[in-house]
Amino acid sequence: MKKQKLAVIFAALLTMVGFSSCLNGENDPTVYPQELMKVNGIAGYYTFTSAYGYTITPLNMSALSDLSLGSYAIVQYSYDSSLLEWNESKDVTIQNVVGIKEGGTVSQAPGDNAGNAPLYAISSSMAQPMYFDKYNLFIPVTYYYKSSSDKDDLQAELNSHSFVLYYNPNDTEAIDGKLLLRLRHKVTDTEAKREDYGTEYRHFDITNILSAYSSVHGASMPEKIVIEFEKSQSSSYDKVASEKVEIDYKSLFEETSTNK
Structure with a gap:
């Protein structure tokens, strides 16, 4: 193999x-x-x-x-x-x-230093967010990275990227029936020149987020999940724009007793 x-x-x-x-x-x-x-x-x-x-x-x-x-x-x-x-x-x-690498989750609004690197995309015609069950979300992150012909250098570069989902129960942009998550991307070396981009899935355990959502909204699960992220056409963090991707949630699990 x-x-x-x-x-x-x-x-x-x-x-x-x-x-x-x-x-x-x-x-x-x-x-x-x-x-x-x-x-x-x-x-x-x-x-x-x-x-x-x-x-x-x-x-x-x-x-x-x-x-x-x-x-x-x-x-x-x-x-x-x-x-x-x-x-x-x-x-x-x-x-x-x-x-699949792990991503983090934080039950608060992202601060000014929550991210320092933009994404190229988090979904495409070929890769969409998916679930293993209702507690485990997998997001395809397409991000800029520094390519290298040296295997160890490339692996070190890939390991320098981390992702966190933020959930603020009192987010003013949240809409009834929709769970708003804010995805932030960080790199350890912001001075590196990153001109290539690739896609990988990251795993997020959203058990605590779902519990917090249920406590605030009185519903066992949201109708949809909305993922907000910072996007740019280059790796420059000075040119980011906020974008959102909306994915189905409740319809996938409400009739599946094994996932309740």
Whole structure:
């Protein structure tokens, strides 16, 4: 298995969740799902759980021995669909694993120093915000970074980016039925020249935010989530403009008892 080396990944690589037939022929029953999964276990012995409840166990466990994964990952795997159902726990061959980094959450309005770097976008035709369950939100952040042919230098650059969601229960721009979150992006080196941009998903646990929203509005969940962020056509923080992306929420979970 070729280990994923870079944290910044173009949106197309992350969002093709579903099934594709094997290229060896139309009659080959091998399928290659790619989906967001919860990571269980430790390096050397991982299993992965789907949002639908089934668990996959790698047959090629040794190929994952040098991976260091967080709570969630995008996992591509293969199995024989003539022998196994898509929604049952099974042993599979792992093709690739992309770990998802954690973002932070703060229950207050963002201060003047909350962010120091703009984003290029947080959604596109290829990458949209998504959920594992109603408590775990995944935002595709497209941000400017400094490219390098040196693997260690590039990894250090990617590790210098952090993201935080702010929720202010008394935000004057909040609208009834809509949970307003403000996303801020920080880099440790503001003097670096960043001319490239790429997309990766960041994970945000919004359990405490949902609890605060419920206390203020008396509703178990909002109709929609609105994400406000600072955008620019370059990496300059002097030219930012506030933009918002609105995503469905309640309609995805209100009739799914396992997510309540």
